[in-house]
Amino acid sequence: MNAKVNITNRAGASFPVRRMNFDFDAVPEYWMKGDAGLTHFMTALSALFPAGEKFFIDSVRAVRKHPAIANDEALQKEISAFIGQEAMHTQEHVGFNASAQKYGHDVDTLDCYTDKVIQGTRKFMAILGKPVGITQEMVDLTATTALEHFTATIASQLLTNTHIQELMTDETMKNMWMWHAIEENEHKAVAYDVFEGVFGKGLKSYALRTSSLVIAMVTLLIVQSYFLARLLKQDNQLNLDSLKSIYTYAYSPSKGVITGMGKEMLMYFKPGFHPNDLDTNSLLEKWKAKLGL
Known part of the structure; x- marks a missing residue:
């Protein structure tokens, strides 16, 4: 899979930390079937990831020592594995982003913008709340x-x-994204379990988590769309052909990656929802076998 894999069992967590090392040197500029629009969409x-x-x-990490969960050994192991996987995702996306930067696509500036948006939004929401x-910890979590x-x-899409x-x-790019997708589903319940463990399951918690999803999705859509338009414009690819391929890939009713997320995203608003309600175990086993994980 064009990556050296070292798997670490995080002291009994339900999922491992895989230490990857993808080689992005040979990745072509337009690695999505030679299509600039699709490649820039993924870029x-x-x-957003680092x-x-x-x-x-x-x-x-800010709440893992909270008295409500500090002595939950099973959850603490999950948190350690979650942190390990997320750290690896950061490393590999930094590597891919550097390969895009090599072709003259200014991803470094976008990375800085992402951090500014995150820090500005989290502080503003804490002031409002x-x-x-x-608290700031509630907003962040x-x-x-x-x-x-x-x-x-x-x-899952x-x-x-x-x-x-x-x-x-x-x-290389397909394997990197599929590896990342597998791990996002492996640890999908960790932050949720920490949130419920610390802040409970009452009406206030429900209102907070559902309103946060709305705010987060609106912010993410605006920022990612701006990044996409900026990359296309800088590359002289902001044209109807690129926009058409992006629409089909992301937003068309039958094939779109974003429109295909609708049903699962809406499940978050169900009272009593838990991420493990969405069973992806067989899907993950199939893909781990395909990738040799």
């Missing part, structure tokens, strides 16, 4: 929980949508 998504994954790690007892639902859902898979014609 704009990848530009700062985003660090935010996820920091959010969970302070009068009703919402509930945003992480919402975004983890998004990443697990889009990951990558693993099930054959149209998307056929467009990933570069083996």
